[in-house]
Amino acid sequence: MTSAMSADETAVRLQVDRLEGNRRAIRIWLGVVLLTLFCLVLLGGATRLTDSGLSITEWKPIHGVIPPLSATEWEEEFALYQRIPEYEQINKGMTVEEFKGIFWWEWAHRLLARSIGLVFALPLLYFWLSGRVERRVKLPLLGLLALGGFQGFIGWWMVSSGLAERVDVSQYRLATHLVIACLIFSGCMWIMRALAPHSHDPVPSxxxxxxxxxxxxxxxxQIYLGALVAGLDAGLSYNTWPLMDGALVPGDLFVQSPAWLNLFENPKTVQLVHRLGAYVLFTVALWHMIQCLRQAPATTHARRSVVLFLLITIQAGLGITTLVLQVPLHVALAHQGGALIVLGFAVAHWRGFLGAYPPEVLVVERD
Known part of the structure; x- marks a missing residue:
């Protein structure tokens, strides 16, 4: 009996070790995906801030990987750009060399977006075929892969909004594009955190x-609200804090009709709502930290709540700095990157309250 039990325990131990090894490999892969997504969102922000997003006027998912390679090809690409309103109303007279400056931003953004599909899909296929993906995460991972493919379409849908009648992309489509990226980012963080070891500290409540x-x-x-601000260039006006246009609550917030439209299309209203969202987020994070420290001060949950509050505080400082300096490129990108860091940590913090996924049922055959 002792020998049989020992053999069973050894078999179970081997299965547990194999499971942990598989989980570690998948966490590393998802970490690489998260880093790539982080870079992609920052590059997208740089594309927006440099007004480069409309420089490529065609959607060529495969052929578009190859940039213009000759002077003739550059002239052809530039001629396409000259047909859209942004060139006619803003950049008329731009040279080919100046055009290259905005083209490369958008080309790099699209190239990285294509690359992340491979970074996600190929390792997933390998893990899947080699039996390393647990049943509980198969559908979520497939869902993230499908959402990533859909995101490519959303990106072109966003760009196309600025090719006919507008000189920039729709703020609605920009916000949709960014939120979907954040959902993919959050999903990867959630699964990675769920497959990681967790503390056994009791949940505060x-x-x-x-x-x-x-x-x-x-x-x-709050990231969605920030995307509306970016889409309307609302951060380039009312560059004072804590007052806005000389008051805590400025006037002319609902000059458009119907009134609800101001929440999405009035730059002043959109910026104020983004500010108010930051105040609410800061207050809730402070309350949550105090709550955790009171209920379970020595737990990892409480320590994470402190880190989250500090990250949100730093992010608020970056937001104020971005505003008062009138959106300089590097500070604005730091603010956008900070938003993703806060989101990722907030998702990981929430997942930490739920504990790791338990090991799948281990069955040991006995003679």
Missing amino acids: QTARRWAAALAFLVLF
Whole structure:
């Protein structure tokens, strides 16, 4: 009996070690995906801030990997750009060399977007075929892959909004594009965190867990509001803080009709709502930290709540700096990158309250 039990225990131990090894490999892969997504969002932000997003006027998912390679090809690409309103109304008289400056931003953004499909799909295929993907994460990973493919279409849908009647892309489509990227980022973080070892510290309370979830959603909503600000170039006006246009609550917030339209199309209203969202997020993070420290001060949950509050505080400082300096490229990109870091940590913090995925049922055959 002892020998049989020992053999069973050894078999189970080997299965557990194999499971942990598989999880570690998948976490490393998802970490690479997260880093690539982070760079992609920053590059997208740089493309927006340099007004480069409309420089490539055609969607060529395969052939578009190859940039113009000769003077003739550059002239042809530039001729396409000269047909759109942005050139006619803003950049008329631009030279081919100046055009190259905005072209390379958008080309690099699209190239990295294509590359991330391979970074995600090829390792997933390998892990799947080699039996390393647990059943509980198969559908979520496939869902993220499908969402990534859909994101490519959304990117072109966004760009196409600026090729006919506008001189920039629709703020609605820009916000949709960024939110989907953040959902993919959050999904990868959620799965990676769920497959990682967790502390056995007791959860401060179910209320604290719910507030952690609320914080993750508030961060995502604040990113959505920030995308509306970027889409309307609302950060380039009212560059004072804490006052806005000389008041805490400025006038002319609802000059458009119907009134709700101001929340999406009035730059002043959109910027104020983004500011108010930051105040709400900061307050909720502070309350959540105090709650966790009071209920379970020595736990990892409480320590994470402190880190999350500090990250949100730093992000608020970056947002204020971006505003008062009138959106310089490097500070604005730091603010956008900070938003992703806060989102990723908020999602990981929330997932930390739920514990790691338990090992799948291990069955040992006995003679």
